[in-house]
Amino acid sequence: MGKNGANRSVQAESEYEPIGGEESRPLLAQDVQDVQVRGASFASSAFNLMNAIMGSGILGLAYVMANTGIVGFSVLLLVVSSLAAYSIHLLLLLCDKTGINSYEVLGEKAFNRPGKILVACTILIQNIGAMSTYLFILKSEMPAAITSFMSTEPSGKWYEDGVTLLILITIFVVLPLALLPKIVFLGYTSSLAFLFMLFFTVVVVIKKWSIPCPLPVNSTVSLSLNTSDCTPQLFVISSKSAYAIPTMAFSFLCHTAVLPIYCELHRPTKRRMQNVANVSIFLSFVLYLISALFGYLTFYARVNSELLLGYDTYLPRDVLVMSVRLAILLAVLLTVPLIHYPARKSVLMLFRGEREFSWLSHCLSCFFILTLVLLLAIFVPDIRNVFGVVGSTTSTCLLFVYPGMFYLRISSEPIKSFNSAGAVSLLVIGLVVGVLSLCVIIVSWVQGS
Template identity: 25%
Template sequence: MAQQQLSSEEGTVLLQSVKAQGPLAGVRRSSINSASFNFINSIIGSGIIGLPYALNQAGLPFGLLLLIVVGFITDYTIILLIKGGNLSGTNSYQALVQSTFGLPGFLTLSALQFLYPFIAMISYNITTGDTLTKVFLRIPGVGPGHIFAERHFVILVITVVFTLPLSLYRNIERLGKVSFLSMVLTLTVLIVVIIRAATLGPAIPPTEHAWAFAKINAIQAVAVMSFAFICHHNSFLIYGSLQEQTLSNWSRVTHVSVGSALVFSAAFAVAGYATFTGYTLGDIFENYCRDDNLVTFGRFCFGLSIITTFPLECFVTREVLSNAMCNRDLSRVEHVAITLLIVAVCTAISIAYDCLGVVLELNGALSAIPLIFILPSACYLKLSPRRWYHFHNLIPSVLLGLGIIFMITGLTMTGLFPQDCSHGVEMFYCTDANSSSTVAP
């Protein structure tokens, strides 16, 4: 990832205020490995299953290039964000933007920082309901109409038994081992997708222009990719959990986390798109056949991975609400009450709506692009003692302009050309008499 150097005047000051005053002060700290696991887990969520569709929108070569660029920009702006906190003496994304742009900036950032993880949790529930119902359908005696095949029931049970208890933790460090498990599960899913690219892909004829260099919907692809990579909203939270809070340690965490997520994401996106080409849907698991036992195992692993990712987003959502409401540490009762409210509203919306692809595109353009491209760059440029056109400020200036263009264009194209939601529809090649010999493990 792009290594960023502090200027001479910036390099003399580390983020000691964050170390002493952060929201996790006085609690057990994370090692670099634990922080990296949490960070990777926060990046690789439900957005990864939309990346093959992003390549379908942008074209495989150009889409892969865009994915790499978004990864580099993510790495660059995460460190830029912490450098902005250094310059302003602040210890959270909200405090940084408030210090830089006052109350209007604080309100804007609070809305975006709440909106992204909140919608992400909705997408996690949708993914859980979609994937695990198909897993349960493979259990003998469970068929259409059975209670375990109802996504509403599955989402409710998973929420009560798993995601809510994990979300009630007050210390993010306790999720480090859970995040490592999530990484292992995601790697397992990647292996399943690669195997099916080799075994199922040759049986599905590629669509017209399947291997075109670029396609017209590339901007929408950027929105999906931004959704998949966004982790800025919990950067200060994870930074504050480090045992030794130095910029060099944070850079190591950032490079390892974003680099690992980029490798996972690129492999997943290419393997998924190469299997289905133009037939690739917003949720890649909707492309696979229901009677595919290997993919059923992959669905189970991914569903479990999503369950362990949900609490990380809940941490951020709860912190944004607590900062906006009272700007102090929550009491035990307040902590439980706000967590219950957040989880309950997310669950209700995810039960009522089930089109994952539109959720990914909308959240990417509306929330992720401003949080990745626009706000970190704008804050740094405002705090920098140099002019915006100075050599050291050239990259932030370019990212600010690109972010505005991508956001406006992405929202416009998502509204004008929304993708079809084919939730629950069995694909044509699954009904082919010859497909069974190919799909069966």
């Protein structure tokens, strides 16, 4: 597939057409489609993309709604999800018209080899940071989630040690899934992860009527009889509102997985993949909005930045809450192999280029990445803070800046055309969100200290 991609890129340079209008051909050449008799189904691709979109970030959206208001949150979520879908549209448009099937090679076409290296390094930093953070969460939370079902005092069992549990999970769950050669094979685990997220949303809705308002300080004493504490706000503007757009932007980041999923899609045309992206983003939007709304209507202004912590306070040892905590951790676990796929692809692109598939290179790159990620999760105590700054910049680049910048560089359309104007808007929004994200993280660090 790599050689065919290179040949199509050369051919596209000699027969280059202005970008715009209807799609002209499927992404994969006919000979590749003959070999790949049937690729991933529409549903499998949609589940994979939803798994790439949704992660532990869903736990923080109710907090964002508390600091923006119901209407403010809904409008911002709609805008950010629409921008994410549009940036995917630009990427697919570039792939369709140039025959390129890789984010890294798009960077090379736009800015030669430095562009390819820049994109590959950005993907690596972003995905390694995300995987390390997810494994860090598993190390911290999985032992407590397991022991909560056993109703016993800590006894030093192996499953109560986060590091031991993390190593076993990585070896027996993450590694076998990460070694799969095609992303299509992860469709089943991605559908399971989506069901876990759906279960979380349903529980948040159900538990809305299990916690009284005003919220009790403990099981018997209420905070006050002032019903204003239980009045939902439509619009809220405060210093904490600055967290909204960065949090939402990261919640819809899936662009490193879009093109690998596109390549393995059955009948891979731009329109079909755009429909996959639209369905995935829409379903993620619905789950985000419902879980954030009912989480906010449960705790109002007192909602915790990590939603499940509020349930631990007011519904201790609730079976549904304990079950949903375990479900979220399993969903995070099943996201790691999917994030690993584009990271491994970037490593291979940097060191091997677009050569034929090799099991040796495949396995070595897989072991290298997972070992690095595991070491970071085990030995770096503030891993989420370390990758906060780096992640905010790389996420913004992959979601907004690169799609807009590459389109303006590669496209021959006039700057006043609709797509070119949209690309300029993405570029500007990306720079603003990136600076805003850095400021938010720095301010939170200062306040924390």
